[in-house]
Amino acid sequence: MPLSSAEESLCRLIASRHAAMVEDLRLLVAIPTGQNHAPGLDQTRSVLTSRLAALGADAESIPGDPRPEWLYGAGTSSPAPPTAVCRRHAGIAGREVLLAGHLDTVHDPASSFRELTISADGKTATGPGVVDMKGGLVIAVHALEALESAGLRLPWTFLLNSDEETGSYHSERAIRAESARVASGGAGGAAGVGLALEPATADGGLVVERSGAGQFMLEVHGKSAHVGRDFASGISAVMALARCIVDIDHISNPAAGRIASVGPLRGSSATNVVPDLACAWGNVRFTDQTAADDLSSSLTEIAEQHSGSAGALPRITVKTSFIRAAKPAGEAVMRLAEAYRAINLDLPGGPIEVPFARTAGVCDGNVMQSAGLACIDTVGVRGGGLHTPEEWIEIDSLTTRCQALALLMLRLQPEPVDAGRFGR
Numbered sequence: 392m393p394l395s396s397a398e399e400s401l402c403r404l405i406a407s408r409h410a411a412m413v414e415d416l417r418l419l420v421a422i423p424t425g426q427n428h429a430p431g432l433d434q435t436r437s438v439l440t441s442r443l444a445a446l447g448a449d450a451e452s453i454p455g456d457p458r459p460e461w462l463y464g465a466g467t468s469s470p471a472p473p474t475a476v477c478r479r480h481a482g483i484a485g486r487e488v489l490l491a492g493h494l495d496t497v498h499d500p501a502s503s504f505r506e507l508t509i510s511a512d513g514k515t516a517t518g519p520g521v522v523d524m525k526g527g528l529v530i531a532v533h534a535l536e537a538l539e540s541a542g543l544r545l546p547w548t549f550l551l552n553s554d555e556e557t558g559s560y561h562s563e564r565a566i567r568a569e570s571a572r573v574a575s576g577g578a579g580g581a582a583g584v585g586l587a588l589e590p591a592t593a594d595g596g597l598v599v600e601r602s603g604a605g606q607f608m609l610e611v612h613g614k615s616a617h618v619g620r621d622f623a624s625g626i627s628a629v630m631a632l633a634r635c636i637v638d639i640d641h642i643s644n645p646a647a648g649r650i651a652s653v654g655p656l657r658g659s660s661a662t663n664v665v666p667d668l669a670c671a672w673g674n675v676r677f678t679d680q681t682a683a684d685d686l687s688s689s690l691t692e693i694a695e696q697h698s699g700s701a702g703a704l705p706r707i708t709v710k711t712s713f714i715r716a717a718k719p720a721g722e723a724v725m726r727l728a729e730a731y732r733a734i735n736l737d738l739p740g741g742p743i744e745v746p747f748a749r750t751a752g753v754c755d756g757n758v759m760q761s762a763g764l765a766c767i768d769t770v771g772v773r774g775g776g777l778h779t780p781e782e783w784i785e786i787d788s789l790t791t792r793c794q795a796l797a798l799l800m801l802r803l804q805p806e807p808v809d810a811g812r813f814g815r
Contacts, residue, residue, distance in 0.1 A: 423500035455561030472553035480546035493555030496520035527588030527771025570762035585766030605713030625665025648678030723765035
């Protein structure tokens, strides 16, 4: 539907903040937050929670939970980062909106890719995390500030975690608890909704359906022996693992939405020793819980098939962690998606087409929705090159996506926008 006069005023207000958004993006991009870099994560968290506190939000720091010890890369000395939950809903009626954004990136803090670089034509910019998802964080903060400046009060919570890129193990409990609270009625009495600030797809689309994902590890114990003098008495853990990997390759069926991929491997450090220990870590993707259960069962069966009988070597164990459930495009999700699409068609600089997409990629939206919260999760900025040194943002999307986000939050409220509320 066409924008009301109140919505048009809000869009103009957001457009006037464009230069400030660019500068905020420059600030956040220059703070390294990749690979659990605690100083950068702490600084970014402080910057954003201070901005939200200025809007009247109460901030809670929820300690991070440890990751399972067996996960690849889990054995680090860095403490689990906290999750900041900033709530502004006391005394405000309406449908609470849970905004979810992650502070971390995949980029090495020591790399030369460290700052925002704007193209000669001013249309794009590159930088670590510029689109995934520091641009999303910027537009969310400015959307909330613009709503406040316009005199529009609605209940919201902004959750900021620091480990989405590594599976959200530290923050999963906090995400799930806050999502369940908002879904059950939150502070405003009406069942709330979730909006995750992941970037749009390459064509500016909105993801409405995601696969689930999980991690697994195979650990193989064999018997060591000297390769030249006593090879026959050895039992190679590496060879047993190799047989398992070949079989794991056969259980994938991408067309059916079932994927099992083996990544990092660990075996012997010497070529003249029959290895007595080998490990492999992998990732699975699945379209529903049945597929997840089937993949888990298949991994167990493969381990049993290649293990020695009656407890004999090789001994193979499987460990799994499937915490990101599949995110189907249910009725509530599609209502949110259609509302967001309609808003983009009516933006002042529009119409902007928003195609719908499905992906095997996962994000915190998977966790939010599995906790019972209707959620769309690509309402961040437009760009591309995610997780690469060419990561880029379409600079104009700071304004248009901020406008769309603010308008969506308004249109989700039970009461229609009242132009008389502006300027109070």
